[in-house]
Amino acid sequence: MAVMTTTETAAAPVVGFERVSKRYGSVRAVDGLTLALRPGETVALLGPNGAGKSTTLDLLLGLRSADSGTVRVFGTGPREAIVAGRVGAMLQSGGLMDEVTVAELVRLACDLHPRPYPVNDVLARAGLTQIADRRVDKLSGGQAQRVRFALATAGDSDLIVLDEPTTGMDVSARQAFWATIREQAGQGRTVLFATHYLEEADAVADRVLVLHRGRLLADGTAAEIKAKAGARRVSFDLDGPIDAARLRGLPFLTALDISGRTVRVQSADADATVHALYGLGLYPRNLEVAGLGLEQAFVAITAAEEAKQP
Helix, strand or coil: CCCCCHHHHHHCCCEEEEEEEEEECCEEEEEEEEEEECCCCEEEEECCCCCCHHHHHHHHCCCCCCCEEEEEECCECHHHHHHCCCEEEECCCCCCCCCCEHHHHHHHHHHHCCCECCHHHHHHHCCCHHHCCCEHHHCCHHHHHHHHHHHHCCECCCEEEEECCCCCCCHHHHHHHHHHHHHHHHCCCEEEEECCCHHHHHHHCCEEEEEECCEEEEEECHHHHHHHCCCEEEEEECCCCCCHHHHHCCCCEEEEEEECCEEEEEECCHHHHHHHHHHCCCCCEEEEEEECCHHHHHHHHHHHHHHHCC
16 A cells, blocks of 8 residues: 655545536536545545535546636645556446456456455455356346446555445445455545445544535544534334324424334433423333434434525
């Protein structure tokens, strides 16, 4: 792996976006985005459909040019960093040649990388050894994803960029994939991945970025993102008829779900909500109060932002 000097590590981020914007006609896919990724971080990029995640990755990889602002990767333009072999990328689709075997395609990627790994090592890391002689166009969706990962890690890159990397993989393949990513991060590489599987972001990422309408809505650890949502989950069981209208009148309620005798709510002030619950003459059983998971926090944050829009 390339060794960065102390000055480079301290002064220059791996990736820097400075007031970056990108439009497609009347749609502003990225809107004044400013962010920096530091060496050795594993960063999850989250956002609803249309939030600008794929465009952000395209700008980072030099596949598109910004309308305004600056994108820097290792202190240079994205394309220069990629030509130097410092960036490996795994995109959602494409990038696979038909009528060649897995081993042939991976060997080509290794031959093209300035600092290649041995082909057999790349195949083994991606879990492809057993299907190395299979034609690429005969692979399942999950197998094709593993091939894309092999292409992204065919050489000694310092930054690995992954767009929805585990789509199509089964549970065991996903677990093996993230074990490999943890190994890569443990060797000092920076990893940036976009995902719809929020449990993966919660379990793997050192840092979470939430995009919404092309803007950075939240930036922090998974725990900080959960705290930013400012709500907690309260669940309990009730005997007798459940009056949903009365429950909706509880103070600080942000969400209500009733399933049989079980009631689940989200509240911006759980203590006040529970106190008012008893004030209604109700006696909840199996009462539990907990923080939001990352998925619930993500939904709460983006919903609150949507409510501000005209």
